[in-house]
Amino acid sequence: MLAACGPAVVAPPPVEDERLPLPEDPAEGKGEGEGEGEGEGEGEGDPGVPVTQATRSGILTTSDPTYDRTLQTGATLSAAGGDVPYDTVRVASASEVELTLTAETSAPGAPTTCAFDTMLFAYVPDFSPTNAVTTCTDGDDDSGVASTGPGACSVVSVTIPPRGTVTFVVTKFSGGATGDPWQLNMTSSDGLFTVAP
Numbered sequence: 001m002l003a004a005c006g007p008a009v010v011a012p013p014p015v016e017d018e019r020l021p022l023p024e025d026p027a028e029g030k031g032e033g034e035g036e037g038e039g040e041g042e043g044e045g046d047p048g049v050p051v052t053q054a055t056r057s058g059i060l061t062t063s064d065p066t067y068d069r070t071l072q073t074g075a076t077l078s079a080a081g082g083d084v085p086y087d088t089v090r091v092a093s094a095s096e097v098e099l100t101l102t103a104e105t106s107a108p109g110a111p112t113t114c115a116f117d118t119m120l121f122a123y124v125p126d127f128s129p130t131n132a133v134t135t136c137t138d139g140d141d142d143s144g145v146a147s148t149g150p151g152a153c154s155v156v157s158v159t160i161p162p163r164g165t166v167t168f169v170v171t172k173f174s175g176g177a178t179g180d181p182w183q184l185n186m187t188s189s190d191g192l193f194t195v196a197p
Helices: none
Strands: 034-036 042-044 053-060 084-093 099-106 118-123 136-140 155-160 165-172 180-187 193-195
Touching (some): 053 084, 053 165, 053 193, 118 155, 155 165
Antiparallel strands (some): 084 193, 118 165
């Protein structure tokens, strides 16, 4: 049975799953500063350092991989979202309890607008571009802070199992890459997380 892309709590991944590096004491402070993001961007919060909020940015370009995205419900593939470019951001919980993480797209450096009509999906624990329906736990098109116009933003909320991972997929509603800049703003109010370099 295929998983629907909607808010859900997922069982922790098997022990053999690849995990992001975590410090020995995940309760140690908050990371600040610059770190590398996915694709061609940078981010706030050092990779691998537990934080309660972080950003990553990038640009959807013609050199990015493409996939056939799902509808925001995740139940089926979208007719409008075929062969769209995407970037991924992988996050790991640094908590021994379930962690709720909210992620929202915006334009880089402009948290109240988006440069294009983004779509955002959360996959726990991993994303497979050849099977975009499975492991999708949340998806959104236009519910973000800027919800109208050509640059509508997206927001998702996902529950991550203790020491589990989530892969965020930043993509667009339709069409190919035209140098579309994005920023992913991630926040947790109930635990620490790390972002892959």
